[in-house]
Amino acid sequence: MSQNNIAEYHAKRAAFIQEDRSRRADHARPGNRFEAEAKADAIISSLRAEEAISVWEAEHERIQHPFPGMEFLTARDVITGTKIFKILTKMPKGALLHSHLDGTVNQRILLKLALEQPAIHISAARPLTAANIASTQPIFKALPAAQFTQGQVSLADPAYVGESLVDARTARETFPPELGGPAGFDDWIVGALTINPKEAYNTHNTVPKIWQKFTSTFLTSSPLTHFVPIWKQYVREYILSSIADGISYIETRINFLSKQMTNEHGEEVVEHREWLLNFEQIVNEVKAELKKEGREDDFIGAKIIYTTIRFITPAELEWYTADCIALKREFPHLIAGFDLVGDENLLKPLIDYIVPLLQFQADCKEAEVEIPFLFHAGETLGDGSKADVNLYDAILLGTKRIGHGFSLVKHPMLMQVCRERDIMLEVCPISNEILRLTSSMPMHPLPIVLNNGIPVALCSDDPAVFGNMGLSFDFYQVLVASEVTGLIQLGEMARDSIKYSCMDADEKARASAAWEKKWVAFVEAVASNVDGLLET
């Protein structure tokens, strides 16, 4: 072989690889690059290679098979100790576009908020014992003052009458030593509110089984998050913790299935428009506080994606679409879009709702409001199943983004349509893994989506249940599971999260300018002094 032939092969090869990757955001937009950005990207790449060995090939107590991108619930404590993770916590994340409000705040914080409320009471189906506590679910309820319970009946007292309500603080204080005392009470509650590694990777290690556990967590949390005094603090905590992780804008899905929340007097009378008034109040308070500190750029705002659950009848959906339009008319700046939620594998597919959904579009037109669909679709391992087929309907109905779209990669024509019509995918890597759509990040289809040039925003979904607060964990898992996706690609996804949000043009321009400024500062810090950055 002549040297010429070999050189020719190498040239052809480089062009071939470049062409295959040409639709990726990090390859398609080289105009954006500047020196510090490229240097920061290279530093992170070499740190990834280093930690792939120093961290992920090391022995870890209680981790049988460590590897980069491994099961999140097992790996969480290792991840937080890595340099890459610490660096990513400093990265400006842009917008968080896919989260379910009721599942966004650390559950220990939710419990603390609950225990501050005398109205919050708790019950169990039977007196608790060491043998039954793991399978007995705590059920909360906010009561009117007149119904507050008296006395000191412990949930573990054999005389405790199943399902009777006990003041939560009393229940905690009287939790018996054999169940761990007050700390045992906390663990019981938090265990019911979160998915643990044994559940995800052993006892509930299939999509249907883990969804049972997943939905059960909301049975315990809903009476708390739907109690207005807690809800307001919860929204505030969600926004503040997101800002702390570098998120500057939020579009959160609120479940409006319940027509009323419970007010501070224990009355279930607070209607949807009051939810929005409260939400707006909190958002404005946070903005004002940040402004005082000269930090306006840290938080551009938050909007609401109106959702209800896909088990209602098509006729019932009409009430919700009308409600959504009414809210949009009153709060045009707050309602970002419309979606249906719940396990697509079990519940009704979009096609079942085709009549009210087409009607909704006609009604919006008549009311002169724009409420884009932001449908969950294809959150499934099914091939041709109803959940997979939801993708066709979501796209035909003109969805602006797709929630999850996990099975989209099976559909070459749909991927082309997403690219052409600029439909973004809200990808929730850790959620997908814990809900057993993928066993670990190296098996996740995200690289397929990126290589096909479909815009992606990484999202956290239900971090309260999964433990992936903020976006740093999801960014981390994506970064370490690839040798192609680097810091620049993460940056492009953050940038796109703003571009494909439902902000209006002015808001978007402001959010975008603020993000670009922070991005420059971040990559310059990585490029010039990564150790210094780690110490901040």
Added chain:
Amino acid sequence: MSQNNIAEYHAKRAAFIQEDRSRRADHARPGNRFEAEAKADAIISSLRAEEAISVWEAEHERIQHPFPGMEFLTARDVITGTKIFKILTKMPKGALLHSHLDGTVNQRILLKLALEQPAIHISAARPLTAANIASTQPIFKALPAAQFTQGQVSLADPAYVGESLVDARTARETFPPELGGPAGFDDWIVGALTINPKEAYNTHNTVPKIWQKFTSTFLTSSPLTHFVPIWKQYVREYILSSIADGISYIETRINFLSKQMTNEHGEEVVEHREWLLNFEQIVNEVKAELKKEGREDDFIGAKIIYTTIRFITPAELEWYTADCIALKREFPHLIAGFDLVGDENLLKPLIDYIVPLLQFQADCKEAEVEIPFLFHAGETLGDGSKADVNLYDAILLGTKRIGHGFSLVKHPMLMQVCRERDIMLEVCPISNEILRLTSSMPMHPLPIVLNNGIPVALCSDDPAVFGNMGLSFDFYQVLVASEVTGLIQLGEMARDSIKYSCMDADEKARASAAWEKKWVAFVEAVASNVDGLLET
């Protein structure tokens, strides 16, 4: 909403779904369909829906999470009891294009063949005990008669000197009761030759770890399969058992790394051309036997894909490419192509061999022989890793088919090139799952490949190690994990296995005609009397 609008939506939707699936073989070739075929497809679909509940939602002792397409090693006994599996065993499979000869025969049969040979001796690193047997590997060796061992030393005798050879039959007969006696001996050997569920899904549950166990099985089997008297029976057994499963043509990869096999006198002197002479002899014997029974159509023949292992140096590769060309000149009808094997994640990527590989192509041209590349590539979870990047080189080097190509789905342009240049993928579903590239069939990327219109042949890879003898198991796992892929798609893959084989035009025409005839008979049997078929 008017009925017109709804009807219009449904029409648009049906066209949209059809367009998305239009590249699939089962959608793209409707001209082939006939009534019985469509009816058989529908019968299998409804049987799949029925058994998804009756079989896969039932309780099974020792199966924690049953579901269709679940982990093969756990599910094997359930699968063999299903109606769908029994029907698939009757299906004409076409060609088996991807198997490694040394890993194709049931290991209990290999052990039986070994025990018939007085030359076969065995050793262990230390005297066996209940505590060390699971971690002590049996090592075989074929000895010349002069070195046959005398006496009755048991491998479990504390006086046994580690690594000393004992006649295998004696070793078996003297296997002590506390280790299970002779049956315990058999289990020890078979355990070393196969992957069990606990290894795949627990102790070795990552790609690198399971590959360690996988490669270790060949340490035990190689001295047996490389002993000519066994090898000839092994080849015969592989062919016969394949025919029994409906396979009518085989292209098997033979590992020519060792330059000599051991002859019946225990001498390591049998060179590659004699391997081919023996192979040809067996193939011809089987053909002659079938002809006597009027069953010529059951077996068209078998060819060899020349392989060596990708840990040799580029300079060493030159010896093998020259050897391959020499064999092709002497046995033009036997050598089908060339490949490099071994764990792509650990061993050398194709680019390391670019000089000898380009030289090989030039040498073939000069020698006026055609030896297509049939490269393993992309058998990995890596994204941009060297194993993933092998795909670029395999395709640039003009590979005719790709072995595995598991990560191909990440590469939109490469998929387009495969479609345009008609490059087939040899997909090994069960191998991929056991080697932990996918946790179960619903996570396997095969639907992506099929929907992109890339030709696929399903293959068994190393069924001796995995337990997926024949092709019925792999066909089963693919069928039950999808609601799109039905009997017609399986038929198209079988048809394509002949089309993309390395048979010459005459052989291909004969194989194809024979297969089409069997296919018609099969679908007519399913369509007209599926219960009758189950009883045969």
